[in-house]
Amino acid sequence: MSKPFAIMAEYETPAETMAAAKKVHGEGYQKWDVHSPFPIHGMDEVMGLDNAKVGWFTFFGGGDWFYNGYGHDLFHEQI
Amino acid sequence: MKMNSKTGQVGNAVESRYWRSIGESMGEVEHPEWSDREFPEGASELPEDFSRRDFLKLMGASAGLAGAGMLGVGCRRPEELIVPFGAETSEGIHGQEYVHGVPMYFATAMPTRTGAIPLLAESNEGRPTKVSGNADCPASKGAANGFAYASILNLYDPDRARTYFKNGKEMSKADAVEQLKSLAQSEGRTAFLMPSANSPSRDRMIGLIKDRMGDRVEFYVHEAIDFGIHARAASKAFEQSITPVWKFEKAEVILSLDCDFMGTEEDSGLYTCDFTKNRKLASADDSMNRLYSVEGLLTQTGANADHRLRANASRIGAVAVYIASKLGVLSDANSQKLIQDLTQEQKHWIDACLEDFEANKGKGLVVAGYRQPEEVHILVHHINGILGNNGNTVEFIPVATEQFGTLKDLSEDLGKYDRVVNLGCNPIYDGGVDIGSKAIVDKTEFRLTYFKKDESHSSLGKPSTRLCINAPLAHYLESWGDARANDGTIVSIQPLIAPLFDAMSELEVLSIYASVNPDTYQSAYDIVKDTFSGDSWEHYLHQGYQEGSKSTPVTDLELSQEIPSIAYSTIPSKSVEVVFTRDYSVDDGRFANNGWCQEVPDPITKITWDNVMSVSRKTAEKLGLEHGKKAKLTVQGKSIEAPVWVQPGMSDNTVSLPLGYGREGDLRIANFEYEKRPLINNNFFGAKVIDVGGFNFYKLRSSGRNLDFGEIENTGEDYPLSSTQEHWSMEGRPIVREATLEEFRKSEKKRAKELGKEEYNEKHFFPDNLGLGSHARNEGEIYEHPYQERPTLKSDVNQWGMSIDLNSCMGCNDCVIACQSENNIPIVGKEQVANGREMHWLRIDRYYTGRNHNPKEKDSDGLPLIKKIKDQGQNGDDVQHAEEWIDDPQVVNMPMSCVHCENAPCESVCPVNATVHDDEGLNVMAYNRCVGTRYCSNNCAWKVRRFNYFDYNKRPLENLYESPLTKPALFLDWLSDREKPSKKEDEWDLLELAKNPQVSVRMRGVMEKCDYCSSRIQAAKINKKVKAGTGGDVMIKDADLKTACQSACSADAITFGNLLDKDSRVVEEKNNPRTYETLDFLDNGARTTYLAKVRNPNPKMPDSYEKPFSTKEYKATEGGHGDDHGAHKGHGHSHKEDNH
Amino acid sequence: MSESTVQPKVETHTPKELVRVPLVSNNRSFGWITNQVAGILEGKMPRWWNVAFAISFLVTMMCFTYIGYLILTGVGVWGLNHPVAWGWAIVNFVFWIGIGHAGTLISAVLFLLRQKWRTSINRTAEAMTIFAVICAGIFPGIHVGRVWFAYWLLPIPNANAIWPQFRSPLLWDVFAVSTYFTVSLLFWYMGLIPDLATIRDRLRKNASKCTTGFEKLVNRIKQYLYGLFSMGWIGSNRHWRNYEKAYLLLAGLSTPLVLSVHSIVSFDFAVSQLPGWHTTIFPPYFVAGAIFSGFGMVLTLMIPMRTIFNLEDIITIRHLELMCKVILATGSIVGYAYGMEFFIAWYGGNPYELYAFKNRAFGPYWWSYWIMISCNVISPQFFWFKWCRTTPWFIFIVSIFVNIGMWFERFVIVVTSLHRDYLPSSWGYYSPTQVDILTFVGTFGLFMVLFLLFVRYLPTICIFEVKSVTAQADPHTKEGGADKVEGGAH
Secondary structure, three states: OOOOOOOOOOOOOHHHHHHHHHHHHHHOOOOOOOEOOOOOOOHHHHHOOOOOOHHHHHHHHHHHHHHHHHHHHHHOOOO | OOOOOOOOHHHHHOOOOOOOOHHHHOOOOOHHHHHHOOOOOOOOOOOOOOOHHHHHHHHHHHHHHHHHOOOOOOOOOOOOOOOEOEEEEOOEEEEOOOOOOOOEEEEEEEEOOOOEEEEEEEEEOOEEEEEEEOOOOOOOOOOOOHHHHHHHHHHOOOOEOOOEEEOOEEEOHHHHHHHHHHHHHOOOOEEEEEOOOOOHHHHHHHHHHHHHHHHHEEEEEOOOOOOOHHHHHHHHHHOOOEEEEEOHHHOOEEEEEOOOOOOOOOOHHHHHHHHHHOOOOOOOOOOOOEEEEEEOOOOHHHHOOOEEEEOOHHHHHHHHHHHHHHOOOOOOHHHHHHHHOOOHHHHHHHHHHHHHHHHOOOOEEEEEOOOOOHHHHHHHHHHHHHOOOEOOOEEEEEOOOOOOEOHHHHHHHHHHOOEEEEOOOOHHHHOOOOOOHHHHHHHEEEEEEOEOOOOOHHHHHOOOOOOOEEEEEOOHHHOOEEEEOOOOOEEEEOOOOOOOOOOEOHHHHHHHHHOOOHHHOOOHHHHHHHHOOOOOHHHHHHHOEOOOOOOOOOOOOOOOOOOOOOOOOOOOOOOEEEEEEOEOOOEOOOOOOOHHHHHOOOOOOOEEOOOOEEEOHHHHHHHOOOOOEEEEEEEOOEEEEEEEEEOOOOOOOEEEEEOOOOOOOOOOOOOOEEEEOHHHHOOOOOOEEEEOOOOOHHHHOOOOOOEEEEEEEEEEEEOOOEEOOOOOEOOOOOOOOEEEHHHHHHHHHHHHHHOOOOOOOOOOOOOOOOOHHHHHHHHOOOOOOHHHHOHHHOOOOOOEEEEEEOOOOOOOOHHHHHHHHHOOOOOOOHHHHHOOOOOOOOEEEEEEEOOOOOOOOEOOOOOEOOOOOOOOOHHHOOOHHHOHHHHOOEEEEEEEOOOOEOOOHHHHHOOOOOEEEOOOOOEEEOHHHOOOOOHHHHHOOOOOOEEOOOOOOOOOHHHOOOOOOOOHHHHHHHHHOOOOOOOOHHHHHHHHHHOOOOOOOOOOOOEEOOOOOHHHHHHHHHHHHHHHOOOOOOOOOHHHOOOHHHHHOOOOOEEEEEOOOOOOHHHHHHOOOOEEOOOHHHOOOEOEEEEOEEEOOOOOOOOOOOOOHHHHHHHHOOOOOOHHHHHHHHHHHHHHHHHO | OOOOOOOOOOOOOOOOOOOOOOOOHHHOOHHHHHHHHHHHHHOOOOHHHHHHHHHHHHHHHHHHHHHHHHHHHOHHHOOOOOOOOOOHHHHHHHHHHHHOHHHHHHHHHHHHOOOHHHHHOHHHHHHHHHHHHHHHHHHHHHHOOOHHHHHHHOOOOOOOOOOOOOOOHHHHHHHHHHHHHHHHHHHHHHHHHHHHHHHHHHHHHHHHHOOOHHHHHHHHHHHHHHHHHHOOOOOEHHHHHHHHHHHHHHHHHHHHHHHHHHHHHHHHHHOOOOOOOOOOOHHHHHHHHHHHHHHHHHHHHHHHHHHHOOOOOOOOHHHHHHHHHHHHHHHHHHHHHHHHHHHHHHHOOOHHHHHHHHHHHHOOOHHHHHHHHHHHHHHHHHHHOHHHHHOHHHHHHHHHHHHHHHHHHHHHHHHHHHHOOOOHHHOOOOOOOHHHHHHHHHHHHHHHHHHHHHHHHOOOOOHHHHHHOOHHHOOOOOOOOHHHOOOOOO
């Protein structure tokens, strides 16, 4: 009998999904995920996920834009 | 040009058909080598040290070669020596040397019916491109007129006759001359039919022909508009051969009896010049003349009069009789009967006017116009005699005694002659309904004709009918001649170019007839040279006139006691009087095929491309005529349908009929037709062809008659008219600012007293900008002033500015045409003018102001005086032609072009930096950079920017809406050569020649506008620098530079110059107390300012006024809290001080 | 005295429970929502779609033909002239840009304001925005005299090192509109990703139902394309976490655009010195007007759509009513602005300004002014009445009026100000040519072509967002299964 590759469970409602996720997280599993057709509020917390990194990408992207747009004028000698 | 005159090489070198390159025309022998090579040396390979100078040289040569390819229209210089204008030193005349790319100037003159207009013609690479008045000539003082400026385009008219032909077959000039020689030698009686002229050489030739042929020859002169009336009447009145010369500059009071001396009279430019000399007020002590005008039509003269009396043209005689009887000249029964027809108001008006004349004896001037009959003119000489004016304000100079028969005489005498020789008349078109013009044409055996296919063509071209030799008539810029100008000074007519189509001049034909042995007939050059009696021929040509040839005025003036009585005529009831008049734009039709003339708006109606029957509002109401719709006019059994125009200021029961339109030949401008395309005009019910030739009122006219009576009735048929100004009223806005002389003097005296006091506003008596001037200044500037932003950018050598004197501007349009000629401004055609897309960089705004034009005023029934009927007039405008105030309006004119704002609103909105400021204060256009967003035009408060909605230069006007998408042929053309113009080739080739090479030609999609003649500024700066050498004297002074409009203005109303030159006239004018800036509250900082108009009413006149009507309108306008704001103005002024 | 005391009569009644009207009515299930929305593009398009598409396509081709004619011939084929150098082209540009306003407002501003009702309409509104901006973008491009040099408006230093002029509002337009378009497109696309994945997955499921080889091929291609654009979306919560954060940030970034685009478009006028254009009220007034017209167009599109595709349970009457309220509010703001313009013109004491406004109302173009007033100010006032707000056919009619009125507003601003300005000598009149009119009509064709393709190939309603606002998506409700879990979800 081979080792199972993964275990999948399906739930009817978001609440049940969340309860299951809470349990899985509580068990200390690392490589697992929840799939849903819409974002379930509170799931991040239940799964123990921290803040997304998107904000940093956005911030540095904005910084790049600012530098390109104004930085030449502000930080460099005028041509 | 001192073209190797000693070696005589010029003649040989230029004998080739085309003028090929500079070197060649200069007689240098470079070309044999060139002709072997495909390209000139250096064209394909660049030498090592190839400098910019070499490049330019090379380019010049290549351009010369390119010229050789021109389709049968090669430019050649005249074969004889012509003398350019330039400096004269003790060593002789140093005409300007030819430098490629630098224009040359030649003195010449445009012959007119009674004389000539001395001119200076500009020549670029051997082709004349521009004419302006010859300021050095004392006979004209530099004055010219729009017809002269436009005449350059006649030279390049693509419809010009190009070949000699007879019996439908073409022949060479040599053959034609041979046949003419045998004609001259053949038996039989010959009648010559000629246009009117005043040329010593022509007179001499006529004398020679009469000597040779005796009574076998007779000469007839035909002019549709006859200015000979002045000489004829004076000769009769004084019983000697003289003609009057008016001296308006000496006159304090002037009365014009239907005399449009500023507009349609011959020499109007000179008279305008003289008249306006006394209107340039700068201080309270300056005097100003006063103009009274009695007229039926609203003419330019009437529009500028201080007092204007509306009287039917047929009643002007009665006015003259009334004056004469008051002065004790006439008292017979007929006169009394005439006088009875005048109304009490009219009599009061004349009485008060006459008082003014009696107070100014010897300083008054009464003039009668060409439209009036001889009897009125004679009476006027008597009136002037009694008032002591003859010899003072009106001089008389002798004229040739020779009197020629008229066309009518010829028509009656025709049986006596075997043949007619026609030297350029077109009786089929303008002969009049009572002339058997067809018979005259049928008898014509030789004919000079300017147009290939004019009205006579159909009867002449048929092989079966006539064996007439048709010869192309030369333009004055291609032929030798001479003439006597207004004061008798002999002026030279010097050609600038050999005849483009081998055309013949009148003198050449006469010379063949004059020679006993026709094989040795003289060339026109020799004739003129032989006629010349002065010391130096070269000097004469160089200057353009013969010094000291001015006629001495006749002092021995005795009036004939016999005063012919004026025929009593009254307008039959249910009839109107019709007045045939010379058209402001196309003369008698001779300029009808000239696009500039067709497109220049009539100075009064502002209509282009058409003539209309002008009537007064009351007449239109009474007879049920509709503004802009056609009516049927019947005169002596002949009738014509033409559009009616309700014209402010017309006298009642008068219809004006401008002549010169409705030509029927095959002339592409005069008969310009366009198709009203369903795609464009939302005319979904099929395309309609609109004929744009105007209307031929000659079809109603008996020869020589200027007045007649007829019936008119509305047909209700629509007719599209293209007017450049839809709105008549100034809406109470202080755009043209006016004051009376009294107001001006009072204010000036006050100013002298209060000068230096803080609260004093120096311009307080002119309407301010509706009280905005004081407010806006405090708000700070809308746009950052570029010079304040970066002061180092400002040039400290030249700063350009312009000042326009509205008191001198008579609204004649001469500057508009000069500008068009100088700046390669295209014409756009009637349809595009109707769409509001005319391209004139400079326009003349004409506003009417009414005595009772007060929006708040009520009439006796408590109804508003101004009827506001909405949305029914042309283009959605109010029905201004139904409003009462237009009946007797005052008229103001305002030349308007780019005012070159310092904080230019156009510049700040252009997204591509196409319109920018230069260091000398010009608001310049970089055409190449313009993408055509038109934002600049929207933001321009003066709306002086002009957009090329189509490729007007390259595309035929009738096909502007065609594109490669709608016409496959155009697509193929476009594929093969994208630069190829779709204009007809013959037209394109000639129009190219008329272009000024100093100014770029704009393509479609590009904005353009007045640039203060940048090209002239650059040329002046270069000249100045060359002259200055290492010296630093590079500041441009008045003498160095004139804009095209400035040099064109006979009234000297436009002053342009360097604001940094403290001695310049423009600085002087800007310090004139009359100076103001239009829309100054916008704080755009216009570099063009205006000098306010000052009217000089006579307080004793019944129609006198304390303030100009415009001031009243301004005060009546709701926004114009004019008076009560006076108190604030000091406050505005002091704030302005604070800002600095 | 009697013992009896007067007892206050206590009326006992149970207070009415304030129940939120659900955003999806009839308690529809997740499956129903997916089937209903995905069914539109999975099924065969009805005949009317083909007819409508054919007509729109032909109209679009006509538009491009007229544009070709314009470019080859000259701007003169339009009715422009010297006082009125801007006509229908600019009117249409502002009109379309205004319509393009609702999309971002609905998707960004309402998102930030937690207006959950936006979920049913945001997809279509955003699509409409993008298509409207495409239509709008055509006009500034073609209205210039030399179209082939229009790229000079972009900040590319050309061979002569000439930059565009940064003082000109037209240049700001270039930036504002292109930024707006880019962000709207990104926003729209981002919202589409989870739904595209849904479609992809359903296609895979349906592959077995394909009978012919051709159908199989089409299915494969579609799977590939939807798969490509769904970028490997598997609905993992780790995806959702990043997704929601990104969506929030993008909403935050694009909110200023809602204000900036039309403010900058209004600068085209406000920055000039023309009476009637030169007013400081323009930026807020333009923005309000744009939202007004945008919502008008959303309603014009939504009302027929919900009926045709049986989406009444997703786009409920409540949605329509809320939009009507927005229209009422913005319409009244616009009406206030019209009044204020007149007041300021009078109060400012500038006769040129006063004339410009009088001329609008009573001059030759009075009809356009009164069409504008009746459509924009008067017609939305019906929405004070509940019946008017809740009757779809009535709303549809008013929304059409709003569209017409807002077009006329731009016409009034552009044309009546230009045709009579400072110097009466240059006053003129403007009327459009057939080319003007049909080019504008043509842009409706283009808009419809794009919109029909959108309906055909993309989910017109944001499936996952609609699901997320239903009760059963909430783990704290009974429908969300809270009662099945011990202690409920917290």
